[in-house]
Amino acid sequence: MAGEGMAFFSFAWWEIFLGGISTLAVFSFLYRENPFYRFFEHLYIGIATGWGIIAAVRNFLWPRVFKPLLGADLMVFPDGSLSQPYNQAYLLFLLPMSFGLLYYAILSKRHSWLAQLVIGFELGYAGGLAFKGTFIELLPQLFDSFRPLYVPGSAAESLANIVFVLTLTSSMVYFFFTFKRTPGGIVSRCSGVGRWMMMGCFGAFFGSTIMARMALLVERLDFLIHQWAALFY
Template identity: 55%
Template sequence: MDSSSAWSLASVLVGGLATLAIFSFLIKENAFYRFFEHLFIGIASGLGPMLIVRDFLWPNIIEPMLGLTVVTYPDGTQSEPYEPLYLLYLIPMVFGCLYYFIYSQRYSWLAKLVIGFTLGASGALAIRGFFAEAGPQIASSFKPLIVFIDGNLSLMESFNNALFVATLLLVLNYFFFTFGKEGSLQGKMAPLGRPLLMVCFGAFFGSTVMARLALLVERVQFVVHDWVAAVGSVVGLG
C-alpha cells in the first residue's frame, strides 16, 4: 500500500470512529463522545482564522504592502514600480487591532470604537441590501387578481393570485403590533393570519425534517459503505 492510500485509509477509519463516537451520545453522554466533541471544536476554531490569514490577509494585503507582488525580471527591471499607497492598509490593520483592547478594563473603550465603526459599515450595507432585495419582492406581490390565459379566464390562476395576496396582507396585518385596536377592522382581521402562518410553519417543519434526515442518511452511507470496507481491508491485511 502506498503512502497516499495509507493516509486515505487512516482518514476513513478515524472518520468512522469519530462518527460512532458522536452517535454514542444517542445511548448516553460519555467520555468518548466528549473527547471527539472537543477535538472538533478545536479544529473548527483553528481552521477559520488560518484560512483568513492565508487566503486574504497575506495575498491581498501583506504581499502588496511589502512589495512582494512586484516581479524582478531577469535583466533587473521590475514589472511595476512599488506602490507606497499600499502602506495605507496599515491604518485599518492598526484600527482592527483595537479589538484586542476588549480584554483591558481600562482601555476597552478603544475596542468599542472599532466595533462601532464595523456596525456603521454593516448598517450602511444593510440599507442598500434591503432596497435591492425588497424592491422585486414587493413588485412581484402585486399580482393580477383576474387572470386571462389565451383570452380565457383562468380560474385556478386567479384563485392562486387572490389567495397569495390575501395571505400576504393577512400575515402582514397579524404582525402589526404598533397600532390598531381590538375593535377596529385591522384588529378583527388579525386572527385570520394565524392559520395561514401555521400552513407556512408546517411547510417549514416538513422541509426541516428533510434537511435533518439527509444528514443522517449521509452518515449512515459513509459508515455502511466506506468505513465498513476500510475496516474489512484492515482486517483482511492483518
C-alpha cells in the same frame, strides 16, 4: 466503493477509518454523555478554529495585504535589479490595520472602550450597506405581491392569486398594532384568518426542518455503510 484499489494504511484508508471513528464517537452521545464524545467534540472545535484562521490568512491577509505591503510580490532579477518599483500606496494599509488592532483593547479593563470604536465602525458600515441591500431585496418582493385577482381563461390561477393576496394581507394585518382592535371587529377577524394562514406556513417550515435534519443523518449512515464498513471486507 471504498476498499477497491485502496492500499491498507494508505492516507486514503486512514481518512475513511478515522472519519468513521469520529462519527461513531459523536453518535455515542445518543446513549449517554461520555468522555469519548467530549474528547472528539473538543478536537473538532480546535481543528475548525485553526482552519478558519489559516483560511483568512491564506486567502486574504497574505496575498492582498501583507505580501504587497512587505514587497514580497516584487521580484529580484539575477543581477539584483527589481522587476518593478515598490508601490508606496500600499503603506496606506497600515491605517486600517492599526485601526483593526484596537479589537485587542477589549482584553484590557482600562482601555476596553477603544474596542468600541472598531466595533462601532463595523456596525456603521453594515448600517450604511443595509440601505442598498434592503431596498434591492425588498422591492421585487413588493412588486411580485401585486397580483391580478381575475385572470381571464384560468380559474385555477385566479383562485391561486386570490388565496395569495388574502394570505398576504391577513398575515400583514396580524402584525399591525397601530390601532386598537375591538374583539369581533373586522381587523380582529382578519388577523385571526392571518394566524391560520401563518400556521400553514409554519407547518411547511416544520416539515422542511424534519427533512433537513434527517438528511444529515442519512448522509452519515451512508458514509458508515458504504465507505467505512467497506474497509473491512
